[in-house]
Amino acid sequence: MGSEPASSQPDQLGDEPHSLSEFNERTILLNHSQRTHFLEDHLTELHEGGLYNTIRTVESPMDAxxxxxxxxxxxxxANNYLGLANHPALREAAKKAIDDYGVGPAAVRSIAGTQRLHRELEIRLADFKGAEAVLTLQSGFSANLATIPAIVGRGDVIFSDRLNHASIIDGCRLSRAQIVAYDHADAADLARRIQETDSDGRRLIISDGVFSMDGDIAPLPELVAVAERYDCLLMIDDAHGEGVLGEGGRGIVDHFQLHGRVDIEIGTLSKAFGVMGGFVAGSQTLIDWLKQRGRPFIFSSALTMADVAACLAAVDLLGESNxxxxxxxxxxxxxxxxxxxxxxxxxxxxxxxxxxxxxxxxxxxxxxxxxxxxxxxxxxxxxxxxxxxxxxxxxxxxxxxxxxxxxxxxxxxxxxxxxxxxxx
Ligand SMILES: Cc1ncc(COP(=O)(O)O)c(C=O)c1O
The missing domain is CATH 3.90.1150.10 (Aspartate Aminotransferase, domain 1)
Incomplete structure (x- = not known):
């Protein structure tokens, strides 16, 4: 790797750039500082271990x-389960929303106010899911990060399936609750671990609905039974079940007809819905709380209007036909x-x-x-x-x-x- 030649060192502060191209040149030089060279070693290790992921460039809309x-x-x-990522109805809805509302939300919803279209999508999604209320977020990943740390913290315990998605794992870590992993899709192991774990705090069970690498479905009836028996909260991330399982793609809870028995459902709008975004479905109280304490909701800007309008068009399509x-x-x-x-x-x-x-x-x-x-x-x-x-x-x-x-x-x-x- 070696050290940078002296000429690539950043200039002293106060030495103002005179033009945009000069500014860009200096930014590049700064970015080439030696402080990130340790990452080259990590990248070399990935290459040598055959683990470097070369990302291909797609030059067309997502389709078959x-x-x-x-x-x-x-x-x-792709996760384009229903082929909606390039559907004419969604494209038209997105274009019209740009004409009606512009391109960006320009702020977080809790500060600049919430657009009517965001509210409309949340009402429609709640209706679609058979839930009391829904909150949309920027992604499924954000939905997990918003929810888990808002409902459990130090002194509480999370029981998490060993094969849960990275966004659940990160949400659990952010919460600072104790994390107990149970064997994949094994409700008996879950029950054993609940019995063995002392806690005076809240207890939360979290599982993917459909596991993204194996394509198997969580044993939801058994998880519900364990949650009810031990009085634990139950949260299911239905990212790969949304638009796929249940009547008209209403998800895993509908698939097993367990409406009202799962406390928190996480969904994504970036897979079967073909667009971008995530959501939390549950009680009105849960959603009201997340609007006050869900950090990605209060500290990060909302979905664009084009995304929201396209998602509404997707809900329309799913509502019309199976x-x-x-x-x-x-x-x-x-x-x-x-x-x-x-x-x-x-x-x-x-x-x-x-x-x-x-x-x-x-x-x-x-x-x-x-x-x-x-x-x-x-x-x-x-x-x-x-x-x-x-x-x-x-x-x-x-x-x-x-x-x-x-x-x-x-x-x-x-x-x-x-x-x-x-x-x-
Ligand atoms: C179970 C699960 N949750 C959340 C996500 C993240 O969803 P999004 O792409 O909307 O952030 C994924 C994506 O792969 C997932 O598989």
């Missing part, structure tokens, strides 16, 4: 087929069954997230590389996102795929699986 790094490929990477949800599930079954018939291991999946379990990280990387060569875009997932030895290709289904897209993908997967010795 997208242009990536200059070529058209079948898209099995068709997209049904198509998503037809595609999912065709893909999963096709893979199983070819001899692939699809792990625990029972949802549109379908992994091909490969084990070895290098094999998964090579599989994904060859898929891309055959114009199928699917992600290799390895440690640290999943445990060592559990590397996989993760295929994300969408209602946007046609039957022929699934057949084309299966043919490429079969070819590569045979060539790499994964299937006979």
């Amino acid at each position: 087929r997208i242009r990536v790094d200059g070529r058209y490929v079948l898209n099995f990477c 068709e997209l949800v049904l198509r998503l599930w037809q595609n999912t079954e065709a893909l999963r069954l096709g893979l199983q018939q070819l001899g692939f291991d699809t792990g625990l999946s029972t949802t549109p997230i379908v992994p091909i379990m490969l084990g070895d990280a290098a094999l998964a990387q090579e599989f994904a590389r060859q898929l891309f060569e055959q114009n199928v875009f699917a992600m290799a997932i390895a440690y640290p996102t999943v445990a060592r030895g559990q590397a996989r290709i993760r295929l994300m289904n969408s209602a946007a795929h046609r039957a022929t897209d699934i057949e084309e993908a299966l043919a490429a997967i079969a070819d590569i699986g045979t060539a790499l010795g994964v299937i006979p």
